[in-house]
Amino acid sequence: MPHYKAPVEDMMFLLRDVFRVEDVFAELPEQQENDLETIGNILEEAGKFCSEILYPLNAVGDIEGCRLENGVVRTPQGFAEAWKAFSDAGWGGLSAPTDYGGQNLPRTVQILVDEMLSASNLSFGLFPGLTRGACEAIEAHASQNLKDTYLPNMISGVWTGAMALTEGNAGSDLGLLKTTAVPRSDGSWTVTGSKIFISSGDHDMAENVIHLVLARLPDAPAGTKGISLFLCPKVLVNADGSLGAQNAISVGALEHKMGIHAQPTCVMNYDGCQGWMVGEPNRGLAAMFTMMNAERLFVGVQGLGVADASGQTALAYARERLQGRADDRSGVVPIIAHADVRRMLLSMQSFIEAARAMAVYTALEMDREKFHPDDAVRQRAGENVALLTPVIKAALTDFGFEAAVAGQQVLGGHGYIREWGQEQYVRDARIAMIYEGTNGIQAQDLVIRKLSLADGQPVRAYFAQIHQTLASAAMDSYAAALAEPLRAALDLLEGVTARLVSGDLASADDRNAAAVDYLRLFALVSFGWMWLRMVLACAAPGKTLPEPRVRHKRAAATFFMQRVLPQAAALTQQIGAGAGSIMALPDEMF
Amino acid sequence: MPHYKAPVEDMMFLLRDVFRVEDVFAELPEQQENDLETIGNILEEAGKFCSEILYPLNAVGDIEGCRLENGVVRTPQGFAEAWKAFSDAGWGGLSAPTDYGGQNLPRTVQILVDEMLSASNLSFGLFPGLTRGACEAIEAHASQNLKDTYLPNMISGVWTGAMALTEGNAGSDLGLLKTTAVPRSDGSWTVTGSKIFISSGDHDMAENVIHLVLARLPDAPAGTKGISLFLCPKVLVNADGSLGAQNAISVGALEHKMGIHAQPTCVMNYDGCQGWMVGEPNRGLAAMFTMMNAERLFVGVQGLGVADASGQTALAYARERLQGRADDRSGVVPIIAHADVRRMLLSMQSFIEAARAMAVYTALEMDREKFHPDDAVRQRAGENVALLTPVIKAALTDFGFEAAVAGQQVLGGHGYIREWGQEQYVRDARIAMIYEGTNGIQAQDLVIRKLSLADGQPVRAYFAQIHQTLASAAMDSYAAALAEPLRAALDLLEGVTARLVSGDLASADDRNAAAVDYLRLFALVSFGWMWLRMVLACAAPGKTLPEPRVRHKRAAATFFMQRVLPQAAALTQQIGAGAGSIMALPDEMF
Incomplete structure (x- = not known):
C-alpha cells in the first residue's frame, strides 16, 4: 500500500503555466539554455531515482x-x-557551479528535486x-x-x-x-x-x-x-x-x-x-x-515532501478501504465516499500544492538574485527571498506536520502501525519544525527583522504582487469567486503588519507574542495567492494541464478559501490581543 | 529534568470550589459518606504511586x-x-462495586486517578x-x-x-x-x-x-x-x-x-x-x-494526562534553560522570559486545566446517572453524558496531542531526543485520537446522533447551563471581562447547531463535512465555560486556592478567551461553507 510517485505533472504545471519559468530564465545569462523539455526529463529521472532507489x-x-x-x-x-x-x-552537483564539476542548474529545479528526496x-x-x-x-x-x-x-x-x-x-x-x-x-x-x-x-x-x-x-x-x-x-x-x-x-x-x-x-x-x-x-x-536562506528553503520543502508522501498513501488507502455506507440504500463503500475523509484529503492537498507553488516562486526569486544581470533586480529579488525564507521554513514544516498527522488519521488504526508507513512520516516531519532555527525563531525573524528590512519595501512589494493578481482575477469566473475571501484576508494581513511595524503592536513583547500567529497568517494569505495564480493559469490560453487536474485545482482552491482561509480572521484577532495576558503572570506562577 | 507530579491542588480546587462535589454526593445515597479530606488523601496516594512507581x-x-x-x-x-x-x-477496584470487592468510589474520583495513570x-x-x-x-x-x-x-x-x-x-x-x-x-x-x-x-x-x-x-x-x-x-x-x-x-x-x-x-x-x-x-x-461512555471518557483523559506530563517538563525546562536576552540591557535569561515561550506554555495550560474541569464535570454527571435516587435526574444526567462523551473523547485527545507537540517545541532540539521524554508523549498521545472510535467517528456521533438525542433537549439544556453561568458573571470583575467573548462564541455555536439539526446544513453530506469542525467549536465553548466557572470559583467566599494559583487561573482564562477562543468564528465560517466544495470532485480526480 505505501508508495511514492513524484508529482512531475503538477510540478511542470507550475513551471510552465503558473510561473512561465522559460521567460524568466531567458533573462538570466547563465540559464538561458534551460528548456522545459530538458527540465521535465530531469524531474522524471529524479523522480524515478527517488521512487526506485531511495x-x-x-x-x-x-x-x-x-x-x-x-x-x-x-x-x-x-x-x-x-x-x-x-x-x-551527478545528482549532488545539480545546482553546483560548473567550475567545480556541478551542472549549474537553477534553484527552481533543485528545489523540486529536494522535495522528491525529502518525500522518498x-x-x-x-x-x-x-x-x-x-x-x-x-x-x-x-x-x-x-x-x-x-x-x-x-x-x-x-x-x-x-x-x-x-x-x-x-x-x-x-x-x-x-x-x-x-x-x-x-x-x-x-x-x-x-x-x-x-x-x-x-x-x-x-x-x-x-x-x-x-x-x-x-x-x-x-x-x-x-x-x-x-x-x-x-x-x-x-x-x-x-x-x-x-x-x-x-x-x-x-x-x-x-x-x-x-x-x-x-x-x-x-x-x-x-x-x-x-x-x-x-x-x-x-x-x-549567506547560505541559510537556501538551507531554510530546503528544510521547508522537507515538510512539503513528507506531507505529499503521506498524502499519496492516504489517498490510495481511502480509495481501497471499504468501510461504512454513504446512505441507507448503498452497500459498503470506499471511505473516500465519506465527506469527512474527503475533507482530510483536501486539507492535505490544498496545502501541498500551494506550498509547492510557494517553494517554486521563492526558488525562482533566488535564481533572479543569483543570475540576473541587473543589480536592482538582484537586490529586490534577494530582499524578497529574505522576507519569505522564514515563512517557507516555518509554514511548510508546521502545515506539513499537520498534513502528515491528517494522513495518518485517514488510515485509522493502520496509521499507527509501522508497516503502513504513515507514522514514520509524522515522526520524521516533526524535526523540520525544530532544526535550522525553530519555527518560533523563524517567526521572530519575520516579525522583528524582515518586516522592517529596507524600510519595509520588500513586504510592501510582496503585498503589491498579491493585489496585482487579485486585480486580474475577474478575467476567469473560477478565479473571481476566489478573489473575495483572499482580498479580505490580505486586508487583515496588511492591517496587522502596519500595527506590528510601527503601530500599537510594535513593542518587543507584542511582536514576540504575535510572531507565530503572524507567520501563520502570512502563510495562509500566501497560499491563497498561489491558489489564485494556479486557477488563473488553468484558464490561460495554451495551458497544458489535463482537464481532470484542472478540475482538481479548482476544487482544492475553493476548499482552501472556504475551509482553511477563515482562520485568517481568528489569527488577526489573536495577534490584536497583544502580549498583555501573556506577560502579566510572574514566571513562578505558571 | 523530565518529571511528573500529580496536580492534586488543582484537582481539589475543582472538586471543592468549582463543582462543590460534597453537595452533589450528599444527594447520592451510596456516596454520601465521601468527604473531601478522604478524597484528597486518595488523590495524594494515587499521585505518589504514579510518580514513584509508574x-x-x-x-x-x-x-x-x-x-x-x-x-x-x-x-x-x-x-x-x-x-x-x-x-x-486496591487501585483496580476504586470505582468497582463492593459486592465483588471494589470500593464503589465515585467516577469523579476515578477519572482523576485515570488522569494520573495516563500522565505517568x-x-x-x-x-x-x-x-x-x-x-x-x-x-x-x-x-x-x-x-x-x-x-x-x-x-x-x-x-x-x-x-x-x-x-x-x-x-x-x-x-x-x-x-x-x-x-x-x-x-x-x-x-x-x-x-x-x-x-x-x-x-x-x-x-x-x-x-x-x-x-x-x-x-x-x-x-x-x-x-x-x-x-x-x-x-x-x-x-x-x-x-x-x-x-x-x-x-x-x-x-x-x-x-x-x-x-x-x-x-x-x-x-x-x-x-x-x-x-x-x-x-x-x-x-x-453501555460501557463505551466510560471508556471514551477514559481515553479523553489520556490526552489530558499526557498533555499535563509534557507541560510539566516544558515548564521546568523553560525555567532552567538559559538562552537569549529579554532586551539589550539584560544578560542571558531563562527562556520563560520570552513572550513566545510563555505563549506556548499558556496554550498548554489553558487547555489542560479546562479539559480537566470538563472531565470532572462529565464524571460527576456519570455519578448522578448511576447513583441519584430520582429517575428524572438520572435520565437527564445520562443524556448529558451521552452528549458530551464524543466531545470529551475527541477534543481532549486532539487538543492534548497539540499540547504535547507544543511541549516538545518548548525544548527545541532536546524535544526531539528520546532521553528528554517529550517525544514519547507525542508518540503515545497520538493513539488516543484513533482508538476507541476515531475522532472523526466521534464527531459524526456528536452531530448525527447526539444533537438529535431526545429531540435535542440535552443539547439545549447544556447550552442553558452555560447561559446560566454567563448570567452570574457580572458578580466578579474578572469573570465579567471573560463573559463577553464566551457569549459571542456560544451564540455562534447555538446558531450553527440549529442549522445542522434542522436548517440549511442538515443534509447528510453537510453534517458529515461539518462534524470535526463542529466538535472543535463545541469543545472551545465548553472550555471557555469551564474557565468562566473556575474564575467565578476563585471569587467565591471560602475558596481555598492559594493566591498565586488564583492569579494563574485568571491569567490562563484571559489567555484562553483572547488567544484561543477566536478560532470559534473561523470554525463557524468553515462549517457554514457546507459540503459543496468537498463533494463536487469525483473520487478519481483527487
Missing part, C-alpha cells in the same frame, strides 16, 4: 537506524550503495542537502585554495559536508558558544570544543566528512560578533589532494531521536583538530547565514 | 517494549511488579482501564454465574480484561465483522475468528486474561444488528474457581506501533475457543456500548 530504503532505514561501532558511524544497509548511485548520476527518504536527503549547504558557504567565503581542495570532491559526492553550530548551552542563542580556535604557525587553527545535534556528522558512505565549525578566537568579543567559521576535515588532505592522517575529530555519541533514524545526528568532539578559517575573523555567523 | 517505568517501557516469546507476551521489566503493587493497593504511564494505564471496561460490561449484562466467576478476580487484579472488537476488514464499521460463534450442548459457544488491535490482549502480569469478543451467531442478520458478545477466558476456569486448561486462544502477532510500546497490542486468534454469551443474542454491540 523510497525502498526509507522504512528499512527507520527500523535499522545508524549505529556507532568503535567510534565510526554505520549507516543502514543499502545507504552507501544508494549514495554511490546518487553521486555517480528524509534521512537520506539530508546528506546531499547539508553537503550542498557546506559547499555554498565554502564557495562564497573560503580562500581559492580551500575551494580548489574541497569543492570538487564534495560536489561529486566523494566527500560529504556537515555544519557544526549548536552546543549544549548554545542553541537558538549561538552567541553563547564556547568552542575555541587558536592559531597555528602555518596559518591554520587548532579547534577545540564539543558540538551537539550534528546531522551527517559521521558515516561510512564516503571517504571524508568536511565539517564547518563555529568557534571563538582567543581575543574574540562576547556574543554573536565574536564567532568565526572553520573548515575541519575528518581526514586531513595532503597537498596533492590525497587523504592523509585522521584529524582529531571524534563522534561522542549518536543521538536517540524520535525519527530520521537513518540520519546520523552526532555529538561531535573537536579535540584540538586542525582547521582552516572560512571568511573573516569574527564574521563566521555572517558567513553561515 | 512514571519511572514509562521511558524504560518505551525502549524495551513488549516481546512475543513462544506465543506468550513478555511485558517490559518492572511492569509485572508494578501491576502487583497496583493491585495489592499511558501503556500501563491501559491495563486497568480495559479491565474496568470489561468488568462494567460483565456487570451490566452477564449472568450472575459469570459475574461471580470473573468479577472478583478481575477487580482485584488477579486477572485482567481485554475487548476484542476490530477485525482486519471491520474497524469503524463493526457491522462487517466475521468472527463466528456456534452453540455447544452445554450452553457455551465455540468462537472462531481473528481480531486485530487488541490492547492488553496477552501479557505475563496476571494469571488470566478475560476477552470480551464480538462475534456472529450462525443465523445472525447482516450488519450491526447481528453481533453478539462473548466472554472467552485465556485459561478456562473450573467450577471451583481454580484455573483449568488453556482455552484455544493464541496471539498471532504483536503490532509494531508508533508509541505505547509497553502496551501489548495484539493480533488475537480465537481458534474455536470456548466462550459464554454476555447479554442477549444479536445485542452484543448494545452491550459493548
Whole structure:
C-alpha cells in the first residue's frame, strides 16, 4: 500500500503555466539554455531515482537506524550503495557551479528535486542537502585554495559536508558558544570544543566528512560578533589532494531521536583538530547565514515532501478501504465516499500544492538574485527571498506536520502501525519544525527583522504582487469567486503588519507574542495567492494541464478559501490581543 | 529534568470550589459518606504511586517494549511488579462495586486517578482501564454465574480484561465483522475468528486474561444488528474457581506501533475457543456500548494526562534553560522570559486545566446517572453524558496531542531526543485520537446522533447551563471581562447547531463535512465555560486556592478567551461553507 510517485505533472504545471519559468530564465545569462523539455526529463529521472532507489530504503532505514561501532558511524544497509548511485548520476552537483564539476542548474529545479528526496527518504536527503549547504558557504567565503581542495570532491559526492553550530548551552542563542580556535604557525587553527545535534556528522558512505565549525578566537568579543567559521576535515588532505592522517575529530555519541533514524545526528568532539578559517575573523555567523536562506528553503520543502508522501498513501488507502455506507440504500463503500475523509484529503492537498507553488516562486526569486544581470533586480529579488525564507521554513514544516498527522488519521488504526508507513512520516516531519532555527525563531525573524528590512519595501512589494493578481482575477469566473475571501484576508494581513511595524503592536513583547500567529497568517494569505495564480493559469490560453487536474485545482482552491482561509480572521484577532495576558503572570506562577 | 507530579491542588480546587462535589454526593445515597479530606488523601496516594512507581517505568517501557516469546507476551521489566503493587493497593477496584470487592468510589474520583495513570504511564494505564471496561460490561449484562466467576478476580487484579472488537476488514464499521460463534450442548459457544488491535490482549502480569469478543451467531442478520458478545477466558476456569486448561486462544502477532510500546497490542486468534454469551443474542454491540461512555471518557483523559506530563517538563525546562536576552540591557535569561515561550506554555495550560474541569464535570454527571435516587435526574444526567462523551473523547485527545507537540517545541532540539521524554508523549498521545472510535467517528456521533438525542433537549439544556453561568458573571470583575467573548462564541455555536439539526446544513453530506469542525467549536465553548466557572470559583467566599494559583487561573482564562477562543468564528465560517466544495470532485480526480 505505501508508495511514492513524484508529482512531475503538477510540478511542470507550475513551471510552465503558473510561473512561465522559460521567460524568466531567458533573462538570466547563465540559464538561458534551460528548456522545459530538458527540465521535465530531469524531474522524471529524479523522480524515478527517488521512487526506485531511495523510497525502498526509507522504512528499512527507520527500523535499522545508524549505529556507532568503535567510534565510526554505520549507516543502514543499502545507504552507501544508494549514495554511490546518487553521486555517480551527478545528482549532488545539480545546482553546483560548473567550475567545480556541478551542472549549474537553477534553484527552481533543485528545489523540486529536494522535495522528491525529502518525500522518498528524509534521512537520506539530508546528506546531499547539508553537503550542498557546506559547499555554498565554502564557495562564497573560503580562500581559492580551500575551494580548489574541497569543492570538487564534495560536489561529486566523494566527500560529504556537515555544519557544526549548536552546543549544549548554545542553541537558538549561538552567541553563547564556547568552542575555541587558536592559531597555528602555518596559518591554520587548532579547534577545540564539543558540538551537539550534528546531522551527517559521521558515516561510512564516503571517504571524508568536511565539517564547518563555529568557534571563538582567543581575543574574540562576547556574543554573536565574536564567532568565526572553520573548515575541519575528518581526514586531513595532503597537498596533492590525497587523504592523509585522521584529524582529531571524534563522534561522542549518536543521538536517540524520535525519527530520521537513518540520519546520523552526532555529538561531535573537536579535540584540538586542525582547521582552516572560512571568511573573516569574527564574521563566521555572517558567513553561515549567506547560505541559510537556501538551507531554510530546503528544510521547508522537507515538510512539503513528507506531507505529499503521506498524502499519496492516504489517498490510495481511502480509495481501497471499504468501510461504512454513504446512505441507507448503498452497500459498503470506499471511505473516500465519506465527506469527512474527503475533507482530510483536501486539507492535505490544498496545502501541498500551494506550498509547492510557494517553494517554486521563492526558488525562482533566488535564481533572479543569483543570475540576473541587473543589480536592482538582484537586490529586490534577494530582499524578497529574505522576507519569505522564514515563512517557507516555518509554514511548510508546521502545515506539513499537520498534513502528515491528517494522513495518518485517514488510515485509522493502520496509521499507527509501522508497516503502513504513515507514522514514520509524522515522526520524521516533526524535526523540520525544530532544526535550522525553530519555527518560533523563524517567526521572530519575520516579525522583528524582515518586516522592517529596507524600510519595509520588500513586504510592501510582496503585498503589491498579491493585489496585482487579485486585480486580474475577474478575467476567469473560477478565479473571481476566489478573489473575495483572499482580498479580505490580505486586508487583515496588511492591517496587522502596519500595527506590528510601527503601530500599537510594535513593542518587543507584542511582536514576540504575535510572531507565530503572524507567520501563520502570512502563510495562509500566501497560499491563497498561489491558489489564485494556479486557477488563473488553468484558464490561460495554451495551458497544458489535463482537464481532470484542472478540475482538481479548482476544487482544492475553493476548499482552501472556504475551509482553511477563515482562520485568517481568528489569527488577526489573536495577534490584536497583544502580549498583555501573556506577560502579566510572574514566571513562578505558571 | 523530565518529571511528573500529580496536580492534586488543582484537582481539589475543582472538586471543592468549582463543582462543590460534597453537595452533589450528599444527594447520592451510596456516596454520601465521601468527604473531601478522604478524597484528597486518595488523590495524594494515587499521585505518589504514579510518580514513584509508574512514571519511572514509562521511558524504560518505551525502549524495551513488549516481546512475543513462544506465543506468550513478555511485558517490559518492572511492569509485572508494578501491576502487583497496583493491585495489592486496591487501585483496580476504586470505582468497582463492593459486592465483588471494589470500593464503589465515585467516577469523579476515578477519572482523576485515570488522569494520573495516563500522565505517568499511558501503556500501563491501559491495563486497568480495559479491565474496568470489561468488568462494567460483565456487570451490566452477564449472568450472575459469570459475574461471580470473573468479577472478583478481575477487580482485584488477579486477572485482567481485554475487548476484542476490530477485525482486519471491520474497524469503524463493526457491522462487517466475521468472527463466528456456534452453540455447544452445554450452553457455551465455540468462537472462531481473528481480531486485530487488541490492547492488553496477552501479557505475563496476571494469571488470566478475560476477552470480551464480538462475534456472529450462525443465523445472525447482516450488519450491526447481528453481533453478539462473548466472554472467552485465556485459561478456562473450573467450577471451583481454580484455573483449568488453556482455552484455544493464541496471539498471532504483536503490532509494531508508533508509541505505547509497553502496551501489548495484539493480533488475537480465537481458534474455536470456548466462550459464554454476555447479554442477549444479536445485542452484543448494545452491550459493548453501555460501557463505551466510560471508556471514551477514559481515553479523553489520556490526552489530558499526557498533555499535563509534557507541560510539566516544558515548564521546568523553560525555567532552567538559559538562552537569549529579554532586551539589550539584560544578560542571558531563562527562556520563560520570552513572550513566545510563555505563549506556548499558556496554550498548554489553558487547555489542560479546562479539559480537566470538563472531565470532572462529565464524571460527576456519570455519578448522578448511576447513583441519584430520582429517575428524572438520572435520565437527564445520562443524556448529558451521552452528549458530551464524543466531545470529551475527541477534543481532549486532539487538543492534548497539540499540547504535547507544543511541549516538545518548548525544548527545541532536546524535544526531539528520546532521553528528554517529550517525544514519547507525542508518540503515545497520538493513539488516543484513533482508538476507541476515531475522532472523526466521534464527531459524526456528536452531530448525527447526539444533537438529535431526545429531540435535542440535552443539547439545549447544556447550552442553558452555560447561559446560566454567563448570567452570574457580572458578580466578579474578572469573570465579567471573560463573559463577553464566551457569549459571542456560544451564540455562534447555538446558531450553527440549529442549522445542522434542522436548517440549511442538515443534509447528510453537510453534517458529515461539518462534524470535526463542529466538535472543535463545541469543545472551545465548553472550555471557555469551564474557565468562566473556575474564575467565578476563585471569587467565591471560602475558596481555598492559594493566591498565586488564583492569579494563574485568571491569567490562563484571559489567555484562553483572547488567544484561543477566536478560532470559534473561523470554525463557524468553515462549517457554514457546507459540503459543496468537498463533494463536487469525483473520487478519481483527487
